Amino acid sequence: MTESLGIRFLVVDDEESIRRLCTTVAGSLGFTCMEAVNGHAALALLEDQPAHIILTDLVMPQMSGIEFLDKVRKMLPRAEVAVMTGHSSVETAVQAMKLGAYDYIAKPFSAVEELRLFLRRMAEKVQLVEENEFLRECTYAETELHGIVGASPTIQEVLRMIARLKDTRTPVLITGESGTGKELVARAVHFRGTFANRPFVAVDCGSLVPTLIESELFGHEKGAFTGAVRSKMGLFQSADGGTVFLDEIGELPQEMQAKLLRFLQEKEVRPVGSNNKFKVDVRVIAATNRDLESAYRAGQFRKDLYFRLNVVTIHMPALRERLSDIPMLTHWFLDRYANGTDAQVTANAMKCLLAYDWPGNVRELENCIERAIALGDGKTIDVRDLPSAIISASPTVETSAMPIEGMLLSNDLEDIERATILRVFEQVNGDKVVAGKMLGISRATLYRKLKRYNIGPRPSLSASQGMN
Ligand SMILES: Nc1ncnc2c1ncn2[C@@H]1O[C@H](COP(=O)(O)OP(=O)(O)OP(=O)(O)O)[C@@H](O)[C@H]1O
Ligand SMILES: [Mg+2]
Missing domain, CATH: 3.40.50.300 (P-loop containing nucleotide triphosphate hydrolases)
Known part of the structure; x- marks a missing residue:
């Protein structure tokens, strides 16, 4: 059975005859076989040579099968473990299944063929899980490599x-x-x-x-x-x-x-x-x-x-020509570098990111987020976690711990939106047509927002004077 090649099998039992029977059958299926006389020896062995499939006795001196199962699940969460049980300990076997054992098989084995089928089914399960994992990794790598983020x-x-x-x-x-x-x-x-x-x-x-x-x-x-x-x-x-x-x-x-x-x-x-x-x-x-x-x-x-x-x-x-993509890119890189934790950026830090010029473009933003995650507490990126060149580009921010992801307060969103529009508006010298294009919003929406945030051709103008 060539498709089982590469599967490592471990049997844990204090009875030599059982170990020998199991390794003979597993060997005939093409598995690489290991054996251990008790739970301690098995764990020591697994440290060096992790197994895909483990068959363990339930009643053993020193460490019970249940205790062993519990430890293995922590050490090798993906290994498939099955328990061997005498007729008297079916209840314990059920308990083992509750703890995550794959299945149980009664000892003494009624037929060698039964054991063979049992091990074969376990191998198929291992292979299926591995294949799925592989496929998932491929899809992940594909989006990782070619994910082009941006709504501008x-x-x-x-x-x-x-x-x-x-x-x-x-x-x-x-x-x-x-x-x-x-x-x-x-x-x-x-x-x-x-x-x-x-x-x-x-x-x-x-x-x-x-x-x-x-x-x-x-x-x-x-x-x-x-x-x-x-x-x-x-x-x-x-x-x-x-x-x-x-x-x-x-x-x-x-x-x-x-x-x-x-x-x-x-x-x-x-x-x-x-x-x-x-x-x-x-x-x-x-x-x-x-x-x-x-x-x-x-x-x-x-x-x-x-x-x-x-x-x-x-x-x-250039990134400074599409500032509206900065929040989306920031969260994309947060997801990538924060190792699955729900990292966040404070509203003030986001304002800094929006005020900066980004001569190194997306790569510089990516490096900035990676660095902030590594140097900060890994959960919240605040102004102090940003490089000084970026902080000093923003005239008016104080450090705050208000995260903008998760429970976004509408005030924060408005602040960020205002900062983005103001920035773009300044950049294009107040050209509303170009500003609208860069922000990806219609002219009417831009007008509405300019009015709302009191952004005019000259900052000193009031909302009523400043528009149109
Ligand atoms: N739109 C985007 N979405 C997600 N990541 C991006 C985006 N644009 C660039 N990146 C990331 O920024 C980094 C730099 O991108 P890339 O190497 O393609 O730039 P480049 O234009 O070839 O730069 P250079 O001219 O310096 O070689 C890469 O890690 C890339 O994944
Ligand atoms: Mg390049």
Whole structure:
């Protein structure tokens, strides 16, 4: 029964004949077998070699089966434990089941076949649980890796673009400042689409050693240059059928830009030192935090390559251009870093986060939350848990312990909303159309809120004078 391979089995009984019978049967099912004469010995053994399936006697000297079961459940919550019982102790067996034992089997075993079936069913249960766990982890990793958080109109537009592009082979250029989520989006385009089961190969064009870039991308033959002791496949070839993500494309040296262009036109690679060409089918996603358009105008980047890469552009907005996403992102990172505890952010701390400029964008916010969780009490993030650069960006906050998550007081919400609108409004010099777009609310709603929070073109104006 090969599917049971990898299952570790432990029998705990003071009677040698029982242990021998059990390990023989379990061994015939492909389990790896261990045995112990009493509860203490078993626990010591399990410390080093955790078991998936444990069969224990109920009546044993020193430590009873019930006590052992209780300890094992704490030590290995996922192990399946069954008890063996003489006819006289069925009641104890029932008690054991209440404590979480898988089942019980009566001793002496009426037939070896009965024991065999019993162990086999336990193994199936273990495998089922493991499979479920594995599947759950996969789904979790998928959202973890490609979860793009944000309700602002610009992020919603990015999500729509991803949905349109994911099943195509169209080249995509992703632009945006550092930390805005360019790689996250590149991965989403690949992993959400039809080609998700094909390779995704990320290449940081900025960190490749210039002399080795060509061989990294296209591969080389044995002896092509000093040190090329064996031939090596290039990154393009290893991504065949999938996606190559060319990060920091603006850093690619001129000479390589020409070679990359040729590859994109011909869809063939010629490894360094080789006379052969190989057909390669890859989708190219490039990213840059430089302004490539002005780079090609200044002659630093090839215009023809720029146009070939830039069939579709996704621009990632800076975080300060979409402040309304800060609360949502903050809670996303709280969930990620607070280890399942319901961590919260005080209203004043949130005001600081909204007043700051975020030159490092989402990455900086992520680091800030991770750090605040690690340095603070791990439950509530207050102003004092934030880096001083962020605190000093906010003119008027005092430390308070009022959490904003959970029981949100309407005053806090209003404070945060007011701070967000004020911030955006200042940023766009009072342009209501742009402000409305950045906040993701209609013009009418914006007008209503400006009036309500007494925000006008000049802060000194009163509500009645300030509007319209
Ligand atoms: N919208 C978002 N939702 C959730 N997490 C995000 C979002 N945007 C960025 N992140 C996270 O911020 C971090 C930085 O993102 P990423 O590496 O994709 O940025 P980048 O634009 O490639 O930065 P750089 O230019 O510095 O390489 C990552 O941990 C990413 O998961
Ligand atoms: Mg990046």
